[in-house]
Amino acid sequence: MSTVRVRFAPSPTGPLHIGGVRTALYNYLFAKKNNGTFILRIEDTDQTRYVPGAEEYIIESLTWFGLLPQEGPGFGGEFWPYRQSERKSIYKEYADRLLADGHAYYAFDTPEELETMRQTDQTFKYDSNSRTRLKNSLSLPADKVAELLAAGEHIAVRLKIPANETIAFDDEIRGHVAFNSRELDDKVILKGDGMPTYHLANIVDDHLMQITHVIRGEEWLSSTPHHVFMYRCFGWTAPKFAHLPLILKPTGQGKLSKRDGAKFGFPVFPISWDSDHEEDNFTGFREDGYLPDAVLNFLAMLGWSPGNDQELFNIEELSEAFSIEKIVKAGARFDIDKAKWFNQQYLIHSDNLKLAYLIQNQAIDANYHVSIEYLADVCGQMKERVHKADEIISNARFFFEAPHVYDDETIKKKYKKENGSHIKMIGQKLIDLSENDALKIEQVIKGYIADQLLKMGEIMPIMRIGICGTMQGPDLIQTVSIIGASEAGTRLIKSIEIFDKLVTD
């Protein structure tokens, strides 16, 4: 048994889609599980769709997730180059071989002519049947072919699919899949510009790079018979295929697309993508406050399960438990609520200081200049109350500044004017305390409430509003201990003035 070699082969036509990340993840997990090699190959054979920066984006995304390839552009490996545009001559050589063996032919039809055919006939297909009527080296007389070849325009090489035979393969996920070759079109394998199409480049590279398992999206299932046919023509052993179910829109029809992020209000890309065109700017999971491991865990469960009820896995556990047989066959709808839940779980189990560093820039941007230790304390209190890292700051501004607005509703409902002086007194005592030990603070507050025979339920909520402005927040004693007894006391005294006015009005 040869060692497992798998590849993730994205096309640098834009930012890497979250579905692509899952494909990369499954390849990575499969390699890890089998002690194999995970390879990155850049499929940039379409010059017209090439987007500068896309390759860097792909690598930065994989890096963020920790899904680093052992081979690939910039990662070493003995099967270089790993960028298809740099392998052009290799593909030409193999296309020639197919041509020489009679498994491919030259086609001279222009894209416009083919477009017209498709317009007039919805079912048009360039295949074993129609090719006899089209402009190619099979239908045209030899001298005419030679002439067109010499002219050198619009020369494409097409695969000569046999007329009527069964082409089948065993998919690792779907089992036996069979096609009749009459349903298959004569795919272009070498384009007019001399570049190969995906189909040729893909199988040549997979063979040359000794790929053992092709794990890719289901959109490739229909062209797999073409690939299998080419392996046969070359006399090569085909790798094993595993076609992954697609990720579908949360609601409505079709697969998740890049525009769905804006439409549904959540990211569909790992990290942000900035383009010259406003409508092509996308925010990423990273910038939106998600942790990479949480996203990975969520993605892993979208189309795969370990066969039991466990859902929380770190990457090591994931690769240990992973198996292709457990991949689900049906497409999965993207559920952002589940993703948020995973993220919250990871947030809760994250180290406070790590979280603090993660959100440090956000704090600075908001003009909150506090120590990293202070931020860590805030994270400790807030992490179980949020779903995304950025909410730690946006939901708890009272840790950084006195509240500007107060929850009127609760004040009107719970504030009794006779308690005002007591709360002011507590405020003064906190100022006098001049230290921030939680135990001492608790003694001051709860001690006073007990001494004066007051009710916790009447005093604490009002104090909370006075200090935080809102009813939502961590334990009050802990909060005071973090922002400081003196600051809290000052806020209390000031807020009572406002509350008194609010209640009399």
Place this chain on the structure above:
RNA sequence: GGCCCGUUCGUCCAGCGGUUAGGACGCCAGGUUUUCAUCCUGGAAACAGGGGUUCGAUUCCCCUACGGGCUGCCA
């Protein structure tokens, strides 16, 4: 339209001939708490339909319906 793939709670998964069809997210109710959240307890919620095969089908086969993909000198 044609070909291929699929179909268990709203969603993601478990189930691989005999189960009160299980878990998670979300939702609802209750408990804990100074609030929110976490956490705990409970609840509503599904085998697309029809034929077979079988003593017995959610599980196997066929048909229909529905969903998805492909049908480019894009990947």
